[in-house]
Amino acid sequence: MKRQNLILLADAYKYAHHKLYYPGTSYIYSYLESRGGQFNQTIFFGLQYFLKEYLQGAAFTQQDIDDADGFLQQVFGRNDVFDKSRFQYILDKYNGHLPVKIKAVAEGTAVPTGNVLMTIENTDPECFWLPNFLETLLMQVWYPCTVATLSHEVKKVVTRYFTDTATDEANAGIDFVLNDFGFRGVSSVESAGLGGAAHLLNFSGSDNLAGSILAIDYYNAGKVYGLSIPATEHSICTLLGQEGELEVFRHVLQTFPTGTVACVSDSYNIFRACEDYWGGALKDLILSRKGTLVIRPDSGDPVKTLLSIFEILFKQFGYTINAKGCKVLPPQLRVIQGDGVNYEGIQIIYAALKQNGISAENLVLGMGGALLQKVDRDTQRYAIKCSAAIVNGREINVEKHPIEMDSQGRLTESFKKSKAGKLKLVKINSAYRTVNINDLPDAVDQMQTVFENGILLKDYDFAELRSCLNDR
Missing domain, CATH: 3.20.140.10 (nicotinate phosphoribosyltransferase)
Structure with a gap:
C-alpha cells in the first residue's frame, strides 16, 4: 500500500x-x-x-x-x-x-x-x-479503544454466566468463547487489524488474521495470539444439494478425525441436521472422535433456535449435570452461535441458557460486524x-x-x-x-x-x- x-x-x-x-x-x-x-x-x-x-x-x-x-x-x-x-x-x-x-x-x-x-x-x-x-x-x-472496551465488557458477561452455571475447570475455556468473525464486515484492512488486535487483548478466538499480524508488527507480539479451527461454510455444506448434506457432514468428520472442527448446519433444516444427522446417523462417529464437533446454526431467532437445538442434542447425546446443577453435553460436542450476536444479545442468550439449566460451557460465540463495525466515536x-x-x-x-x-x-x-x-x-x-x-x-x-x-x-x-x- x-x-x-x-x-x-x-x-x-x-x-x-x-x-x-x-x-x-x-x-x-x-x-x-x-x-x-x-x-x-x-x-x-x-x-x-x-x-x-x-x-x-x-x-x-x-x-x-x-x-x-x-x-x-x-x-x-x-x-x-x-x-x-x-x-x-x-x-x-x-x-x-x-x-x-x-x-x-x-x-x-x-x-x-x-x-x-x-x-x-x-x-x-x-x-x-x-x-x-x-x-x-x-x-x-x-x-481500537472502543473495540477493546466492548470485547472486555462481553468477557465480563461471559465470566459471570460461567461462574453461575459452569465448573471452575470449564473456566479455562472462557478465553475462546468470543471469536472474532469481523474481517469481512469492516471498512478496511487497517480497521480489521486494529479492531482484531483490540479483541485479542481479551480473547484468543479469532478468524481475523489481520489482528494477530498487527499485534506482531506494532506490539512486539512474539507469537500469533488469534487462534482458530477448521470450519465449513455454506458453499461446502450445500455442494451436494439437500440430499447430499449428510454425506458432506460425514466427509467433514472423516477429514478431521481428531481435534476441534466446526460445521454450519442450517443450510436446509438445522433441527433435522441435529436430530437425524449429527444425533442419528453420525452419532457414533462423533462420540468416538478424539476431539470436539462444534455445530453452528446461522439463522433464526438465536434464543429460540439455541434452546431447541440443545433440547434435541441433550435427547440424542445425553448429558451430565455439573456441580452447579446445569446440563453439559458430552465433551465431543458443542454449539457456536455466530448470527445476530451483539452485546445485548449475548446477555439474553446466556440468561436463557441459565434459566433452562444449561451450562454456559456448552456454547461459544462468533461476533463479526457488531464487534468491529457497529461502533463509532460516540459509543464512548x-x-x-x-x-x-x-x-x-x-x-x-x-x-x-x-x-x-x-x-x-x-x-x-x-x-x-x-x-x-x-x-x-x-x-x-x-x-x-x-x-x-x-x-x-x-x-x-x-x-x-x-x-x-x-x-x-x-x-x-x-x-x-x-x-x-x-x-x-
Whole structure:
C-alpha cells in the first residue's frame, strides 16, 4: 500500500488554523478523554500503532510537502490558506521529526470514563498549530479503544454466566468463547487489524488474521495470539444439494478425525441436521472422535433456535449435570452461535441458557460486524480538546462550557463541557481521578511520556498488555 502523506492526514479546515489562532499564540496543550457512553470505563489501546505507523522518525519528506502544496491549492482554490513553510520549518530544523510531546496512560489500562487518557503539546513555540493539527489522525484511537472496551465488557458477561452455571475447570475455556468473525464486515484492512488486535487483548478466538499480524508488527507480539479451527461454510455444506448434506457432514468428520472442527448446519433444516444427522446417523462417529464437533446454526431467532437445538442434542447425546446443577453435553460436542450476536444479545442468550439449566460451557460465540463495525466515536463519546495555551507569554486555562436545549426546551449543561488547564491522571485508593497538574503534588501521574520530538519513548509488548488486562 502506498505510504500515506502525513501532511494530508487532517481535516481540511485545520490548514487555516495557523492564521486563526490568536496572534502571539506559542503553545497549545490538548487532551483526550472518553466523555461517557455505553460503558462506564474504557480500555486504552492502539496509540502505539498510530505513533509507529505515522509519527515516529521523519514523519514527512520534501516530496510530501511539495505534493501537499499542489493538492491543497486545489482544495481551497486560493494560495493563502496552506502555508508550506510551516512544514518546511519542521523538515529543515528537525529533519521531519515532529516537535510534540505526547503523554498517555499505559495501554491495556481500564480507566473510568470522564478521565484524561492522553495529552499532546508542542515543544517548539513556532509549532503551536501542530498539536491540534494532529487531532484528526490521533482521534482515530477511539476505534481500537472502543473495540477493546466492548470485547472486555462481553468477557465480563461471559465470566459471570460461567461462574453461575459452569465448573471452575470449564473456566479455562472462557478465553475462546468470543471469536472474532469481523474481517469481512469492516471498512478496511487497517480497521480489521486494529479492531482484531483490540479483541485479542481479551480473547484468543479469532478468524481475523489481520489482528494477530498487527499485534506482531506494532506490539512486539512474539507469537500469533488469534487462534482458530477448521470450519465449513455454506458453499461446502450445500455442494451436494439437500440430499447430499449428510454425506458432506460425514466427509467433514472423516477429514478431521481428531481435534476441534466446526460445521454450519442450517443450510436446509438445522433441527433435522441435529436430530437425524449429527444425533442419528453420525452419532457414533462423533462420540468416538478424539476431539470436539462444534455445530453452528446461522439463522433464526438465536434464543429460540439455541434452546431447541440443545433440547434435541441433550435427547440424542445425553448429558451430565455439573456441580452447579446445569446440563453439559458430552465433551465431543458443542454449539457456536455466530448470527445476530451483539452485546445485548449475548446477555439474553446466556440468561436463557441459565434459566433452562444449561451450562454456559456448552456454547461459544462468533461476533463479526457488531464487534468491529457497529461502533463509532460516540459509543464512548471520545474527544480531543484544548485545555491550556500560552498567548503573548500568558498562560491560559482553556475550556468549553456549552449550554444546550433539551427536548422539553429547557437549558441544561452539555456533557461536552471540557476540562481546563494542564492535567494529570492520579490513582487514589485504587480509583482513577483527573486533576490539575499542580494539585495533589504527592500523587504520581499515571500518564507517562510515550513520544517526544519524533522519538517513541515507550514500546509496549502485547503479552504485557494482555496479562495486565486479564489480571483484572
